[in-house]
Amino acid sequence: MNPLSSLAPAIKEMASAQKSSFATTQAVWRFLNNEKVSFKQLNEPIQQLAFEQIDQSSHSYALIVHDWSQLQYVKHNNKTQRLQRTHQYDTGYELQSSLLVDAASGLPVAPLAQTLSDATGCYSTFTDDYSQRETHLNSLLHQIQHIEKSVVQKTLVHIIDREGDSIAHLRQMNHQGFKWLIRAKEGHRVEYQGQTYKVGEIAEKIETHSIKNISYKGNQHTLHVGETHIRITRAAKPKQKDSSGKRVAPEQGDAVDARLVVSVVKDRDGKIVARWCLLSNVAMDIDTAELSTWYYWRWTIECYFKLLKQAGHDVEAWLQTTPQAILRRLLISSMACVLTWRVQRGTDEQNVRIRAFLTRISGRQQKRGKLESAPAILAGLSILLNTLQLLSEYSPDELNAIAKIAFDL
Structure with missing residues (x-):
């Protein structure tokens, strides 16, 4: 047979x-170079399928993982308006993606919104207008605001790496009722038990307990977690200049109440191998262990970038010469990723x-x-x-x- x-x-x-x-x-x-093919049109089927799939999840929360990836086109001299970041061999475009992840399983569902930036501006899936380049977090805030307008029967939690530890943007997200889970910079100061400490100093004081065995960098270790309540009261320091060219003065604002979750990886001898300090305003119905697991799942977006770059589509070898054509083709490739994840789940x-x-x-x-x-x-x-x-x-x-x-x- x-x-x-x-x-x-x-x-x-x-x-x-x-x-x-x-x-x-x-x-x-x-029609990759056809301006009548809009980014919003190409992204709508992806969003529709994403919301249908996430509504089937058993969890009342849904995770949105945000990150940036550099698309290197060092030798692609025909590409227009390439962005040079740090040196001559760091040239190309910058992709900002927001990936929907199932809070029950940690498996990816679909990229809900994406922005591709060149040297002068950016193109996004939530608007067909060319816009000026902004700082990472200002641009990301616009993307989050757009996602939050979507009709989805879940509480969304936005997960960002350490770059998201900006008090100005945390205040804005708090005021708008958005939920977030962000890795803290251990050198930032916060209020703890009425005193001001660095986050790293508080992490040393928090008692952690073992929750499960994990594999970390190929070795078997134990994950320990602990949590406390903190307040963020520091002034915001915008990376902006006023009309006279001077840097904008620090801005005071409301205190932000947050949970500080400390996740520690220890080896068999009890030696600390790695530590993450996480800030979140998610309600206490989600316990410390689950919050730590959610942040661990942030790596799903790195897997998405790997599919685009290495394991599937080889985006950095594409020969389209404009960022508009690259973004259109990228959205088509994202459809294949969505199908792949659907089969995987x-x-x-x-x-x-x-x-x-x-x-x-x-x-x-x-x-x-x-x-x-x-x-x-x-x-x-x-x-x-x-x-x-x-x-x-x-x-x-x-x-x-x-x-x-x-x-x-």
């Missing part, structure tokens, strides 16, 4: 379901078999007992769709004849 026969109905159904979206992708491809028997099949034809190795990786599923999907296209153009007899000629050479 053919070993693929039992999978045939599932594969046929999956291929049929994706045929229309695949055809649409091919059609859009021809499925828990029914059919999806389990499909994942195993796609990983097998991808040729990528998987660790026994681990969930099939997104790069393996994406590679398998590509091979599957190409195979289906091939079978639609050639009969089995023709393919066997071609194979015989090739093998006889």
Whole structure:
């Protein structure tokens, strides 16, 4: 019996379901430089699917992970308005992405909003207007405000790395009722038990307890967590200049009440291997251990960037010459990522078999007992769709004849 026969109905159904979206992708491809193809139009199907999927989650919260990634185009001299950041070999465009993550499983769902910046301005999926470049956090705040207008039946929690530890932006998000989970800079000062300390000093005082064993940098360690309440009262120091060219003076503001969560990784001898200090205004119905786990899942966005750069789409080799064309193509590639994650998240028997099949034809190795990786599923999907296209153009007899000629050479 053919070993693929039992999978045939599932594969046929999956291929049929994706045929229309695949055809649409091919059609859009021809219009990468067409200004009538808007970023909002390309992003709407991604958002719609994201909200449908997250509504099925068993958790009342949903995570939005925000981060930046540099798209390096050092030798692409035909690309217009490349941004040079630190040195001559750090040239290209900058991508700002906001990834929706399931708070129950930690698996990615879809990028909800994305902004691509060049040397003079930026292009975003939530507006078709070209806008001037802003600081990372000012631009991100606009993106968060747009996401919060979406109709989703979950409480959104915005997760940002240490760059998000800006009191001016925390105050703005607090005033607008947004929930956040941010890694603190340990040198920043906050109020604790009526006194002012550096965050790192408070972390030394907090008692932590072991919650679970984890794998950290390939070694088995134990995660310890602890928590306390703090107030952030320091003045904001905007990185802006006034009309006379002088830097804007520090700005006082309301105190921000927050939870300070300390996550410590220890080895078998009790030695501290790593430590993270997290700030959050999420309600106490989410315990310390779950908040720490949510921040750990921030790395899902790094996996998304890896799919774009290395494990799937090779974005830094694209030959389009304008940031507009790059962003349009990037949104098309994001559709493939969304499909990949959808297959990865499925828990029914059919999806389990499909994942195993796609990983097998991808040729990528998987660790026994681990969930099939997104790069393996994406590679398998590509091979599957190409195979289906091939079978639609050639009969089995023709393919066997071609194979015989090739093998006889």
